[in-house]
Amino acid sequence: MKDLVEKKAANEVETEEGSITIEIVYRGIFQKTLAQRIARSIVLAARKRGHTGTAFGRYGDSPERNGVPAKYFAVVAINELELESSMAKYEPAVVDVSIVVDDTLVKGVESWAWYGRQPIWKPVRSDGFVVVTSEKTPDEVLAQTDAAERPYTLAVVPGLASFAGLWVFKDDHTDYRVLGALARLVPDWVRLEDVQALIREQTKEGSAADSAQHGFDATVVRAVAPGEGTSGHEVLQFDKPGWTTMRPGIIVDARKPGERNPYYKKYGARTLRPVVNFDTCIKCTMCWLDCPDECFEVTAEGHYEVVYEACIGCGICAAVCPVKDCIVMVDEMKFTDNKDTWALWKSDHDAYNRWFEEMAGVPADPKGVAARAADAPVGTPTVSHDAASGGDD
Amino acid sequence: MAIEPLASTTPQDLPQIKGVKDVPYDELFVSGHRTCQGCESALVMRHMVKASGPRTIVLGSTGCMYVANTTYYTTPWVVPWMHTQLGASGAAALGTAAGLKVLMRKGKLKDEKINVIAFCGDGGGADMGLGAISATLTHKDYDCLVLLYDNESYANTDIQLSSQTPYGAVTTFSPTGSEKRLMHTRWKKNMPGMMATGHPESRYIAAGCAAYAVDLMNKIRRALELGGPTFVHTLDPCPKGWDYHPQYSQELGHLAVETGIWTLYEVIDGVCNLTGPTRQIAEGRKKRKPVYEYLKRQGRFSHFADEDVEHFQATVDKMWEEWLIPGVIPFTIPQKDAGLLRIDKRAKPLHAEAKTA
Numbered sequence: 001m002k003d004l005v006e007k008k009a010a011n012e013v014e015t016e017e018g019s020i021t022i023e024i025v026y027r028g029i030f031q032k033t034l035a036q037r038i039a040r041s042i043v044l045a046a047r048k049r050g051h052t053g054t055a056f057g058r059y060g061d062s063p064e065r066n067g068v069p070a071k072y073f074a075v076v077a078i079n080e081l082e083l084e085s086s087m088a089k090y091e092p093a094v095v096d097v098s099i100v101v102d103d104t105l106v107k108g109v110e111s112w113a114w115y116g117r118q119p120i121w122k123p124v125r126s127d128g129f130v131v132v133t134s135e136k137t138p139d140e141v142l143a144q145t146d147a148a149e150r151p152y153t154l155a156v157v158p159g160l161a162s163f164a165g166l167w168v169f170k171d172d173h174t175d176y177r178v179l180g181a182l183a184r185l186v187p188d189w190v191r192l193e194d195v196q197a198l199i200r201e202q203t204k205e206g207s208a209a210d211s212a213q214h215g216f217d218a219t220v221v222r223a224v225a226p227g228e229g230t231s232g233h234e235v236l237q238f239d240k241p242g243w244t245t246m247r248p249g250i251i252v253d254a255r256k257p258g259e260r261n262p263y264y265k266k267y268g269a270r271t272l273r274p275v276v277n278f279d280t281c282i283k284c285t286m287c288w289l290d291c292p293d294e295c296f297e298v299t300a301e302g303h304y305e306v307v308y309e310a311c312i313g314c315g316i317c318a319a320v321c322p323v324k325d326c327i328v329m330v331d332e333m334k335f336t337d338n339k340d341t342w343a344l345w346k347s348d349h350d351a352y353n354r355w356f357e358e359m360a361g362v363p364a365d366p367k368g369v370a371a372r373a374a375d376a377p378v379g380t381p382t383v384s385h386d387a388a389s390g391g392d393d
Numbered sequence: 394m395a396i397e398p399l400a401s402t403t404p405q406d407l408p409q410i411k412g413v414k415d416v417p418y419d420e421l422f423v424s425g426h427r428t429c430q431g432c433e434s435a436l437v438m439r440h441m442v443k444a445s446g447p448r449t450i451v452l453g454s455t456g457c458m459y460v461a462n463t464t465y466y467t468t469p470w471v472v473p474w475m476h477t478q479l480g481a482s483g484a485a486a487l488g489t490a491a492g493l494k495v496l497m498r499k500g501k502l503k504d505e506k507i508n509v510i511a512f513c514g515d516g517g518g519a520d521m522g523l524g525a526i527s528a529t530l531t532h533k534d535y536d537c538l539v540l541l542y543d544n545e546s547y548a549n550t551d552i553q554l555s556s557q558t559p560y561g562a563v564t565t566f567s568p569t570g571s572e573k574r575l576m577h578t579r580w581k582k583n584m585p586g587m588m589a590t591g592h593p594e595s596r597y598i599a600a601g602c603a604a605y606a607v608d609l610m611n612k613i614r615r616a617l618e619l620g621g622p623t624f625v626h627t628l629d630p631c632p633k634g635w636d637y638h639p640q641y642s643q644e645l646g647h648l649a650v651e652t653g654i655w656t657l658y659e660v661i662d663g664v665c666n667l668t669g670p671t672r673q674i675a676e677g678r679k680k681r682k683p684v685y686e687y688l689k690r691q692g693r694f695s696h697f698a699d700e701d702v703e704h705f706q707a708t709v710d711k712m713w714e715e716w717l718i719p720g721v722i723p724f725t726i727p728q729k730d731a732g733l734l735r736i737d738k739r740a741k742p743l744h745a746e747a748k749t750a
Contacts, residue, residue, distance in 0.1 A: 063457070063460060063550060064551070065427055065429040066429035066430045066632050067430040068429075113465055114465055166634065255468065257421075259471075260423050261423060261466075261467065263467070285413045291436075294422070295424055307424070310425065314432075315430075315638070315640030316639065316640055319641060
C-alpha cells in the first residue's frame with residue numbers, strides 16, 4: 001500500500017495502453033448530473049466502436065455538498081480483461097485526461113481535509129491532458145494553475161461553467177462540447193462520429209451534434225512545460241495521524257478559541273467572492289451574523305472584513321446586506337490570492353476604492369457620483385469608468 | 394486519564410440578547426466545516442453554541458451536521474463534541490446530563506453548571522429519535538436541551554423523504570413524473586407542537602429559525618436557563634435539497650415565517666408565546682404572504698400545478714383560521730365549550746424585553 005501511495009505521489013504508475021482513464025472534476029451537486037452525463041457518454045460512445053468501459057463517481061465524495069469539488073471517472077478499455085485490470089481501484093491514482101467543468105477549479109481541488117489542496121493536474125500522467133471549460137484564454141487559465149511538475153496539454157473548451165441544482169440539469173450543451181473536445185484530443189479512444197451518433201440517439205435536437213463539432217473545432221490547445229503556471233497558491237497539506245497514533249478514543253483535538261480550522265479551509269468551493277465597500281458599510285452586522293462559515297471578522301472600527309481563506313462564496317452576505325453594492329460578488333478568477341483587503345483600505349483609501357471599482361464594476365463612492373451628477377449638465381456621463389465593464393466579461 | 398479542564402472558565406451567565414449589536418463575538422463553531430454553500434443548519438450550529446457559551450457539551454446524532462462537521466479533521470468545534478447514533482440524541486442528552494450530575498455529586502467534577510445540548514436532524518429527531526426525545530422530555534430532574542435542525546429531508550444522504558418533508562416536495566423518494574405529479578401527499582408532522590402538548594413537565598419547548606438569529610439565540614438561552622429537559626426545533630432552508638441558489642437561505646427562512654408555513658413560538662412552563670413576525674401575523678398587525686411566494690423560489694416545488702398551490706394555501710390557512718392556537722395546536726373545541734378555555738393572566742410577553750432583529 002505504501003509503495004502505491006509513493007508511486008501515486010510521483011505519478012510513476014503507468015497507465016495501461018489497453019485502456020484510458022478520464023476524470024471529470026466538478027462542483028458538488030451543482031454539476032453532479034453534468035459530470036455523470038459526460039462520463040456515461042464517453043463509455044457509450046466507446047462502445048460504438050467495440051470498446052468497453054465503465055463510468056463511476058468517487059465514493060468518497062458522497063455526501064456531496066454544494067460547491068465542494070468532487071470527481072467522476074470514465075474508464076474505457078479495448079476488452080473486458082483490460083477494463084477489469086484498470087478498474088480494481090477505489091480512485092484511479094493516475095488519469096490520462098482530467099476534465100474540469102468550472103475554470104475556478106484550476107486554483108486547486110480540496111474535496112476533504114485529508115486530500116489537502118491538490119493542484120488540478122495532480123493525477124494527470126506525464127503528457128496527459130487537462131481540459132477546462134472557460135471563456136478565458138489558455139494563458140489566463142494557466143496563470144491561475146499551479147506550476148506544472150510534468151508536461152501536459154491544456155485544452156480550453158469555450159463556455160461558462162454550467163451550474164444547476166440536484167433535481168435539474170441545465171442543458172446548455174456543455175457535455176456535448178466537452179465530448180467534441182475529447183474527440184480531438186484522444187481520437188484513439190473517443191471518435192467524433194461515435195459521439196455525434198450517440199447524441200443523435202439521445203436527443204432530437206439537431207444543434208446538439210453541432211455543439212460536439214463546435215467543441216472539436218473551437219477548443220484551444222496549449223502545451224504546458226514543467227514550471228509553467230503560478231507558484232502563488234497555498235500549499236495545504238498536513239501530516240495525518242493514523243488511528244494508532246490518535247488519542248485514546250480516537251479523540252480529535254477541538255479548535256482553540258479564536259482559531260480557525262487549519263486543516264480544512266474550503267475556499268476551493270468558491271466560484272464568486274464577496275468584495276466589500278467599507279466606505280458605504282453601515283456596520284449593521286448582518287453579513288457577520290448570517291454567514292454560515294464564520295468568515296467575517298470585526299475590525300477596531302466596527303467594519304466586517306472577509307477572511308477569504310474561510311469564505312466559500314455562498315453570497316448570503318451580499319443578499320442580506322441592506323446597502324446597495326456594498327458587498328458585491330465577483331468572479332473568483334479575477335483574484336490571485338486570499339489577502340486581507342481591509343488592511344489596504346485602512347492604509348490607502350483611494351487605492352482600495354480603485355481596486356474595488358475595478359473588481360466589482362460599480363462605483364465605490366455612489367454619493368460622490370450622485371453629487372457630481374447633480375452638478376453636471378443633463379446628459380453628461382457621470383461615472384468616469386465604465387461601470388458595465390465589471391462582472392465576467 | 395484525568396479529565397482536563399475546559400479552555401474557558403467563564404461563569405454561566407446567559408442573559409437575553411437585546412439585539413444584533415448584543416450578540417457575542419466569540420465563535421465556538423469556527424470556519425473549516427464541510428457544509429454546503431449557504432447551509433442554514435451550519436448557521437444554527439454556530440448560533441446554538443454562540444448562545445450557550447463555552448461551558449457546553451454538544452452531542453450530535455448522525456446527519457449532515459455530524460458528517461460535514463467532523464469527518465477526519467474537518468472539525469469546527471471549540472467546545473467538546475461527541476457523535477451519537479442516529480436515533481439517540483434524546484438518550485445521549487439525558488445520559489450525559491445524568492453522568493455529569495453523578496460526577497459532580499461524587500466530587501470528581503467541580504459542581505457547576507455545564508450545558509448539555511444534543512442535536513439531531515429531522516430524520517434523526519422527528520423520525521428515528523422521536524421516542525428517545527419524548528422519553529427524555531419526561532425526565533425532569535436532568536438539565537439538557539435537544540435541538541432539532543430541520544432541513545425537511547435526509548439531506549446528508551442526498552435528500553430522501555422524512556416526516557418533516559412538506560406536502561408535494563420532490564425528494565429522491567418522491568420524484569415527480571408524467572403519470573403522477575405528486576408522490577408525497579402527507580402533511581408535515583407538527584413536531585414542536587407534539588412535543589409541547591405531550592410533555593407538560595418540560596419547562597421549555599420552542600420553534601425557531603436562524604433567519605431570526607437573535608430570536609433563536611434567545612430561545613436557546615432560555616431553554617438552558619430554565620433547565621430540565623427542553624426542546625428547540627429550527628427550520629433550516631437547505632440549498633441542496635430545496636434546490637435554490639445558496640444566497641437565498643435567509644430570504645427563504647423569512648418567507649417560511651411570513652407566509653405562515655412555519656411558526657415561531659415558545660412554550661414556557663405551559664404558557665405559549667408567539668414570537669417575531671408570527672406574533673405580528675396572529676395579532677393582525679402583519680398580513681400573511683401567499684405561500685406561492687415561498688414555493689415558487691424552490692426547485693422542489695417547481696412541478697406544482699395551480700391546484701397543488703391552492704391545496705397548500707388552504708391547509709396553511711386552516712392552521713391560522715381553525716387551530717386552537719394558530720400554527721401551534723391543531724385541534725380546537727366546540728363553541729359551546731368556549732368557557733372551558735383557560736387564559737393565563739400571569740403570563741407576560743417575555744420577549745418584550747428582547748427586540749428581534
